[in-house]
Amino acid sequence: MKNGETAGSARHWFLAGMMGIFSLPATILMLSFVGFCAFTAQAGIPVEQVVFMVGAVWALPAKVILVSSILGGANVLTAFIAVTLSSIRLMPMVAALVPEIRTQRTPTWLLLLLSHFVAITAWVFAMERVQSVPRERRIVFFAGFGITLVLANMTLVGVVYQFVTEFPPIVAGCLFFLTPVYFLASIWSSARHPVIYVALAVGLVAGPVFYWIAPEFDILLAGVGGGTAAWLAERSWRQRKEARA
């Protein structure tokens, strides 16, 4: 089969991915980056370091923890541990995305390279949109979106850095709040598997519970423990339904 002809050219889908910069998730992420930029500017981190951080780390929660560690005077090993513990979630996220976007011929090095562009927003966006992209073009589509989003936010942070310290508190508060509210709405509306709803509900409760029990490992425990519980519950519900049918 000539995939190139039936699926549209790679360039077409790369551009389609790039156009994702004008989507609601990309807009919200950029507003969140303005909020992050305000946080770093107030803390006195030089703008070149902030831009470098956006490109190199990319995941927003990891950057917030990195900046907090730097400000707290942590040494490089302590900062590494704090950031890496907070970023374990990237592994199951990437692992869930890879089977959706690869074909049998996708080279592993390309997936390793493109995985850098995975963070919560790109993940939510990709899981939602790739369904409408022909499978052999999903990689280019994701590359177009991911690369554009990172470069746009590096530019954005570099430009707005000198203006953000004068934001009124209400604006700063609302910018911060956009992120959790957006994640909630988009995960719920883009879920294609029943287990997602269960896991979302369980995780929302498990997060604070584990924060209370073991604050250093709360996210990890809530994810693995809560996620496994959600999966078991959904699976037994599904099997009972199948047995009855």
Next chain:
Amino acid sequence: MTVLEGWWAYVFIAIAGWLATDIWRWLGVLAGNRLREDSEALNWVRAVATALVAAVIAKLVLYPTGVLEQSPLWLRLGSVVAGAAAFFAARQKPAIGIATAIGVLAVGLYALGF
């Protein structure tokens, strides 16, 4: 508050930021390459990934940093509940839910004198 200077700042960010996050992404690729799209294992991975993100969401709402640190919990929870109600009333349109939640928060912050 400490601020890093010179080349060391970039080495610091590369080790404690770049490497610290990308190793998990690389492990994710290696694990995801072995998962079949219709497998029960992938279903479990989906559940864990979603629960992790949900825990991050809950933390951002319950324990925010910056300006919202001083805002009352009932206002933040109320905003999320109002947003969720609007989201379901509007047939699960994300933009409606988000706009409602942020609107309620903004009005609340203003009324409280922020």
